[in-house]
Amino acid sequence: xxxxxxxxxxxxxxxxxxxxxxxxxxxxxxxxxxxxxxxxxxxxxxxxxxxxxxxxxxxxxxxxxxxxxxxxxxxxxxxxxxxxxxxxxxxxxxxxxxxxxxxxxxxxxxxxxxxxxxxxxxxxxxxxxxxxxxxxxxxxxxxxxxxxxxxxxxxxxxxxxxxxxxxxxxxxxxxxxxxxxxxxxxxxxxxxxxxxxxxxxxxxxxxxxxxxxxxxxxxxxxxxxxxxxxxxxxxxxxxxxxxxxxxxxxxxxxxxxxxxxxxxxxxxxxxxxxxxxxxxxxxxxxxxxxxxxxxxxxxxxxxxxxxxxxxxxxxxxxxxxxxxxxxxxxxxxxxxxxxxxxxxxxxxxxxxxxxxxxxxxxxxxxxxxxxxxxxxxxxxxxxxxxxxxxxxxxxxxxxxxxxxxxxxxxxxxxxxxxxxxx
Ligand code: EPZ
Numbered sequence: 001x002x003x004x005x006x007x008x009x010x011x012x013x014x015x016x017x018x019x020x021x022x023x024x025x026x027x028x029x030x031x032x033x034x035x036x037x038x039x040x041x042x043x044x045x046x047x048x049x050x051x052x053x054x055x056x057x058x059x060x061x062x063x064x065x066x067x068x069x070x071x072x073x074x075x076x077x078x079x080x081x082x083x084x085x086x087x088x089x090x091x092x093x094x095x096x097x098x099x100x101x102x103x104x105x106x107x108x109x110x111x112x113x114x115x116x117x118x119x120x121x122x123x124x125x126x127x128x129x130x131x132x133x134x135x136x137x138x139x140x141x142x143x144x145x146x147x148x149x150x151x152x153x154x155x156x157x158x159x160x161x162x163x164x165x166x167x168x169x170x171x172x173x174x175x176x177x178x179x180x181x182x183x184x185x186x187x188x189x190x191x192x193x194x195x196x197x198x199x200x201x202x203x204x205x206x207x208x209x210x211x212x213x214x215x216x217x218x219x220x221x222x223x224x225x226x227x228x229x230x231x232x233x234x235x236x237x238x239x240x241x242x243x244x245x246x247x248x249x250x251x252x253x254x255x256x257x258x259x260x261x262x263x264x265x266x267x268x269x270x271x272x273x274x275x276x277x278x279x280x281x282x283x284x285x286x287x288x289x290x291x292x293x294x295x296x297x298x299x300x301x302x303x304x305x306x307x308x309x310x311x312x313x314x315x316x317x318x319x320x321x322x323x324x325x326x327x328x329x330x331x332x333x334x335x336x337x338x339x340x341x342x343x344x345x346x347x348x349x350x351x352x353x354x355x356x357x358x359x360x361x362x363x364x365x366x367x368x369x370x371x372x373x374x375x376x377x378x379x380x381x382x383x384x385x386x387x388x389x390x391x392x393x394x395x396x397x398x399x400x401x402x403x404x405x406x407x408x409x410x411x412x413x414x415x416x417x418x419x420x421x422x
């Protein structure tokens with residue numbers, strides 16, 4: 001079993017290339033089920049989740065391969081199979097994004113109902129209700145969601161849930177509506193940049209989508225979509241993670257390709273903490289040279305502070321000069337990293353969906369266990385500044401969403417190695 005060994009104390013300096021966004025690439029790859037002809041995607045990150053989506057698409061008759069330039073080429077070869085099985089779906093929730101495209105293009109979708117998740121309760125009722133509103137019949141068969149519809153008919157659909165909008169439910173309904181009869185209006189739609197990127201890809205394929213990036217998306221159904229070429233947006237969560245890496249090590253980094261306009265809430269909060277953030281020639285420059293200020297942060301749907309940076313900013317604030325508060329409004333139980341950070345000397349106290357972060361002067365290296373993708377990023381960040389060595393187990397979590405993270409960190413001065421346990 002692999003683990004990461006991090007020796008803390010080095011200030012990070014230099015330039016980091018930010019890769020394509022995992023949470024844009026995955027739904028766009030699923031959307032290729034809708035189109036005829038070839039889709040060519042550039043800037044698709046080389047991640048475990050992307051490779052898993054390639055496997056799922058392969059089972060569904062879609063070839064998804066990289067050419068020698070690294071571009072991902074996708075083409076529907078066979079439309080017989082409509083079943084995305086538990087064995088694959090249980091490994092990655094984002095595979096639920098094949099549901100809308102299968103239903104719209106192949107009139108049937110059989111997708112395993114995703115099981116439990118480390119970050120908390122993640123129902124898919126909004127996905128199912130949205131697709132039923134377009135005319136699908138729904139059944140639960142042996143743990144599979146079975147949806148059928150001879151023809152989808154456009155509707156006005158309210159997609160707001162108990163925690164606000166849903167990113168992948170918006171993606172599923174948006175994708176299905178592209179081939180529905182008439183005009184669909186999605187209210188309380190997710191506004192994430194990844195949804196905008198998906199809509200822009202679909203419009204290049206001939207879809208008629210407007211209002212993406214706002215809570216009201218309008219889709220005029222068309223008869224068919226044709227493959228297109230598209231470049232996936234940079235990953236704002238990877239960029240945010242490296243911003244915090246610069247801040248926590250009092251370093252100085254330039255994040256190539258990162259876009260300030262996708263990260264306003266993050267930039268705003270980190271500036272309040274005392275981090276210097278400027279637009280730079282190739283992207284964004286981030287530096288810090290002093291003890292950081294405490295703040296109160298609440299995670300929210302975009303354009304609010306992203307839940308996918310909650311764990312990482314908690315690692316940073318654990319070293320601030322005073323008490324901070326972090327409230328998780330999207331996944332109220334997303335706190336498995338708290339106990340692990342406390343093992344490294346942080347002083348974190350959970351009270352319902354809020355964690356009180358009492359700033360300490362230093363963290364100490366320790367053996368820790370990653371529980372999920374973003375928690376593992378937070379433990380690496382804590383290890384970068386901790387006194388001594390940190391050994392993080394269950395490295396497979398970080399490989400799901402960060403491309404070559406230790407290589408990128410070593411290139412700017414970190415002391416981090418991947419080792420095989422005896
Ligand atoms: C997307 O997940 C991201 N994943 C997540 O990133 C991210 O944490 C999340 O959005 C929120 O920003 C991908 O894009 C592949 P939601 P998604 O549906 O779409 C509730 C990462 O680290 N809800 O927007 O599954 C839900 O329980 C991952 O890269 C319902 O109640 O999240 C949550 O509380 C982790 N019913 C809230 O809405 C539903 O039918 C937002 O979830 C659907 C969701």
